[in-house]
Amino acid sequence: MKQTHTEVLIIGAGPTGLMLANMLHTYGINFRIIDKKQGPSRYSKALGIHPRAMEIMELAGLSAPFLKHGFLAKHAQLYSNNKPLFRINFSLLNRDTDYSFLNIISTGNRTYFRKSFATKKGRKR
16 A cells, blocks of 8 residues: 655545645645545535625635536525415625625536636545
């Protein structure tokens, strides 16, 4: 078995693991990602990217492609049996941010970002 030097081992290639990998890449730190799954899930586990997460992405220099390819939802209307339940205005929830919306990324774009960010630096296994 070949041995390699890795400064940081990331367990899990989900959103948190990939964000950490990108932050480490920004600072030039060698890392390795391992995950028990062979590939990404076929099922969505999140509706969108929240304002605070967008702020962290901005600090890491990652927000631009998400802003370019995302649907920036200022509000949402929820229904049950074709009847409106309630409407939520995201822009009223976070007035102290430049990201007062929910950023919804399509499945195709999520796949692109996952592959792009996972292969920036380090190794995924």
